[in-house]
Amino acid sequence: MAYLVLARKWRPQTFADVVGQEPVVRTLRNGLARNRVAHAMIFSGVRGVGKTTLARIMAKALNCTGETEDKPCNVCESCREITAGNAVDLQEIDGASNRGIQEIRELKENIRFFPTKCRFKVIIIDEVHMLTTEAFNALLKTLEEPPEHVYFMFATTELHKVPITILSRCQRYELKRVSFVDLVAFFAKIAAREQVEISRRAIEMIAREADGSIRDGLSLLDQIFSFGGQRVTDEDVVQVLGLVDQQIFAHLARSLLAGDLAQCFDLLEKTYVAGIDLKRFATDLLAYLRALLICRTSPRPEALLEVSDQELAELRQLSGGHSPETLSMLFQLLFKGMSEMQYSAHPRLVLEMAFIKAVQAGQVTPAAALLARLDEMIKAGGGPQALPTAAPAAKEPEKPAVAAPQKPPAPPLPGGKTTIVPETPALADAEPELDSKVKKLEALVEKIAEPKNREKKGDGLASQTHAKDVRKNWDSFVAYVKERKPWMAQVLKLCENPREEEGKLLIRFDNPSDCTLLQGPEHVKDLSVYVLDFFQKDLRVRISGRADKAGEQGEAVLDGPKEERRALANDPLVQITVDVFGGQVGAIRTGPRFR
Numbered sequence: 001m002a003y004l005v006l007a008r009k010w011r012p013q014t015f016a017d018v019v020g021q022e023p024v025v026r027t028l029r030n031g032l033a034r035n036r037v038a039h040a041m042i043f044s045g046v047r048g049v050g051k052t053t054l055a056r057i058m059a060k061a062l063n064c065t066g067e068t069e070d071k072p073c074n075v076c077e078s079c080r081e082i083t084a085g086n087a088v089d090l091q092e093i094d095g096a097s098n099r100g101i102q103e104i105r106e107l108k109e110n111i112r113f114f115p116t117k118c119r120f121k122v123i124i125i126d127e128v129h130m131l132t133t134e135a136f137n138a139l140l141k142t143l144e145e146p147p148e149h150v151y152f153m154f155a156t157t158e159l160h161k162v163p164i165t166i167l168s169r170c171q172r173y174e175l176k177r178v179s180f181v182d183l184v185a186f187f188a189k190i191a192a193r194e195q196v197e198i199s200r201r202a203i204e205m206i207a208r209e210a211d212g213s214i215r216d217g218l219s220l221l222d223q224i225f226s227f228g229g230q231r232v233t234d235e236d237v238v239q240v241l242g243l244v245d246q247q248i249f250a251h252l253a254r255s256l257l258a259g260d261l262a263q264c265f266d267l268l269e270k271t272y273v274a275g276i277d278l279k280r281f282a283t284d285l286l287a288y289l290r291a292l293l294i295c296r297t298s299p300r301p302e303a304l305l306e307v308s309d310q311e312l313a314e315l316r317q318l319s320g321g322h323s324p325e326t327l328s329m330l331f332q333l334l335f336k337g338m339s340e341m342q343y344s345a346h347p348r349l350v351l352e353m354a355f356i357k358a359v360q361a362g363q364v365t366p367a368a369a370l371l372a373r374l375d376e377m378i379k380a381g382g383g384p385q386a387l388p389t390a391a392p393a394a395k396e397p398e399k400p401a402v403a404a405p406q407k408p409p410a411p412p413l414p415g416g417k418t419t420i421v422p423e424t425p426a427l428a429d430a431e432p433e434l435d436s437k438v439k440k441l442e443a444l445v446e447k448i449a450e451p452k453n454r455e456k457k458g459d460g461l462a463s464q465t466h467a468k469d470v471r472k473n474w475d476s477f478v479a480y481v482k483e484r485k486p487w488m489a490q491v492l493k494l495c496e497n498p499r500e501e502e503g504k505l506l507i508r509f510d511n512p513s514d515c516t517l518l519q520g521p522e523h524v525k526d527l528s529v530y531v532l533d534f535f536q537k538d539l540r541v542r543i544s545g546r547a548d549k550a551g552e553q554g555e556a557v558l559d560g561p562k563e564e565r566r567a568l569a570n571d572p573l574v575q576i577t578v579d580v581f582g583g584q585v586g587a588i589r590t591g592p593r594f595r
């Protein structure tokens with residue numbers, strides 16, 4: 001016997017067999033019971049949800065001569081003929097290939113005659129939206145006054161393409177996408193009847209892939225059953241469907257959120273080597289990130305997601321550790337990457353770029369939370385003195401002794417002692433990453449407050465007393481450097497007449513080649529640190545050879561705006577802004593404000 005594909009073998013023959021269309025089925029049954037069935041009806045919905053199947057069941061029910069109350073009986077001659085596809089009075093037309101006026105004229109000619117065997121003639125036109133305007137117009141007349149012995153049943157995936165004049169003459173039935181839960185249950189039943197051993201997880205993968213369409217799901221089952229035989233493994237399903245195991249997405253999302261770029265690249269490499277289509281991969285990854293975001297923000301994520309209970313628990317666990325803002329940022333960046341991939345000849349590079357951006361963006365803390373925190377600190381008279389209290393308090397947010405969550409912070413005490421209201425436990429639970437951000441912020445506030453405090457406390461004087469004169473102490477400085485970097489001390493010994501000038505330490509060499517090595521940026525940086533530590537002065541180190549004296553002039557001029565820009569980028573206020581809004585410093589432009 002020829003192999004019958006599952007979609008045909010298991011096509012529902014009664015209303016009770018129909019999967020996932022309860023409201024429509026109930027209405028149709030009621031109409032039959034009360035003898036109130038319209039002579040024209042239209043079934044709409046995405047492909048494979050059972051539009052023509054329902055039309056056929058309806059045709060059987062209308063013509064059923066069985067004794068049962070629940071029609072169709074499926075045993076009377078009429079029912080059997082229709083099931084077998086031999087009923088002369090049931091005409092099925094494919095609207096896509098019979099779309100002209102000529103076909104409709106023939107049809108009209110045909111329905112003038114009474115049915116040969118059945119009670120009614122039933123005309124099913126599939127993809128009815130494909131008919132031409134002339135064909136629709138020709139049909140319209142018939143629909144206005146349909147003969148008593150004829151029923152029209154239309155099916156369409158694109159209801160909006162059917163003229164309103166036609167729609168207004170039909171009873172409309174909108175079929176829904178079949179739910180994930182219904183699909184899983186149905187496919188599991190088919191597998192059991194076909195005596196195929198297959199895991200729940202594999203069935204779920206197929207149901208997810210079917211995306212609401214029973215027919216699509218059944219053809220996938222067909223493929224998988226013929227691939228795996230009576231025992232289908234999860235790997236079979238992954239392979240046949242060209243799917244990526246959901247675990248990879250969980251792993252990848254976790255790595256992105258943890259900022260582990262190496263791991264992300266590694267996972268991408270594995271996917272690439274496995275020959276998986278990267279655009280498809282990115283789409284699936286995005287679906288996973290969407291699931292995370294929904295889990296984090298929706299009170300009932302299960303209503304919006306096609307996931308099993310176990311997957312839902314995993315999604316909850318992962319999303320719970322991050323702010324909605326972080327998840328949303330990740331989603332947006334990946335979405336942008338995916339859109340760019342569609343037009344790129346190098347999808348892998350684009351995806352990698354998206355990973356880099358996502359990792360750089362890191363964790364996002366809601367601006368409102370940070371600003372509120374900043375307000376608190378300012379109100380509390382937040383200065384450097386307050387910070388030591390704040391740090392331990394933030395570490396132990398549960399401690400009730402210091403917690404004063406809802407109240408405004410206490411005013412500064414006369415003795416200059418201030419306290420900072422610690423993180424409220426609830427907030428700390430919700431935003432675990434907030435702590436470190438706040439600490440950073442506190443450090444920045446301290447930085448801003450620093451210069452003023454120094455003046456007040458007379459720190460400037462203190463630093464003067466600790467500061468050492470460059471010329472007098474040069475030899476001790478070289479000795480100091482020698483303990484840390486012997487070669488650098490050797491080079492420094494060669495310089496002539498080092499001197500301090502307008503906040504700069506000028507180190508000149510007779511022979512330019514003597515200082516080439518020392519001029520390397522990382523060495524200049526080290527040297528600057530030694531200078532600061534030893535002389536207790538914040539001096540900019542300038543190294544030059546005699547030959548490029550003229551060049552040094554030029555260098556100094558060039559250095560000006562560069563330094564200015566660097567200072568701008570490092571400005572505490574700019575850094576706070578960057579932190580608060582989770583951004584990066586891009587191009588810095590100085591000069592006349594209005595050009």
Ligand SMILES: [Zn+2]
Nearest residue numbers: 064073076079
């Ligand atoms: Zn029957």
